[in-house]
Amino acid sequence: MKPSWFCAATVCLLSALAATSSPAQGYPFSQRGSVTQNVAFTTIAVSYGRPVARGRALFGALVPWDSVWHPGADSATRVTFSRDVLVEGKPLRAGEYSLWVIPREHAPWTVIFSRAAHVFHKPYPGARFEVLRVDVTPEQASQMESFAIYFPSVLRDEAVMQLHWGTTAVPLHIKAPFQPHD
Numbered sequence: 001m002k003p004s005w006f007c008a009a010t011v012c013l014l015s016a017l018a019a020t021s022s023p024a025q026g027y028p029f030s031q032r033g034s035v036t037q038n039v040a041f042t043t044i045a046v047s048y049g050r051p052v053a054r055g056r057a058l059f060g061a062l063v064p065w066d067s068v069w070h071p072g073a074d075s076a077t078r079v080t081f082s083r084d085v086l087v088e089g090k091p092l093r094a095g096e097y098s099l100w101v102i103p104r105e106h107a108p109w110t111v112i113f114s115r116a117a118h119v120f121h122k123p124y125p126g127a128r129f130e131v132l133r134v135d136v137t138p139e140q141a142s143q144m145e146s147f148a149i150y151f152p153s154v155l156r157d158e159a160v161m162q163l164h165w166g167t168t169a170v171p172l173h174i175k176a177p178f179q180p181h182d
Helices: 004-025
Strands: 031-039 042-050 078-081 085-087 090-092 095-102 109-114 130-136 139-155 158-175
Touching: 031 139, 031 158, 042 139, 042 158, 090 130, 109 158, 130 158
Parallel strands: none
Antiparallel strands: 031 042, 042 078, 078 095, 085 090, 085 158, 095 109, 109 130, 139 158
């Protein structure tokens, strides 16, 4: 059995270390964000990091063309669907996924849903975890300094989930056709 002074000294030392290490790290560059949207009887929840443009050139520079990119910062963006949905007309089963994008300069962008949901933003977990790939044409939009995911349109059992950073917005059309039993 250790003397009580040893235990007290250990607690004091650990408390002092914990108190001094937090401020030294400062505020994170990218804050965490989340959005939850009900579409008919389906709940869609998104959790992601929000990188800030800070005057940088984004697509084609910071985010290279034709390479897999994680839309967000730090931990991979996670999207959860409470029920089966259609994304751009293609079926996606209920579950939790990480989100990845291949931006292209002169062609539609590819959005990838991966079953490797709890991963960091690098490296890409690989094709073996892919569940769905859809091609989406990006749109010009007003300037968005911090990366954002939101739902600008929700109507009955359809919605648009938009990925938006800088002056580029990527709309994903989602249909939630679930009908409850009477």
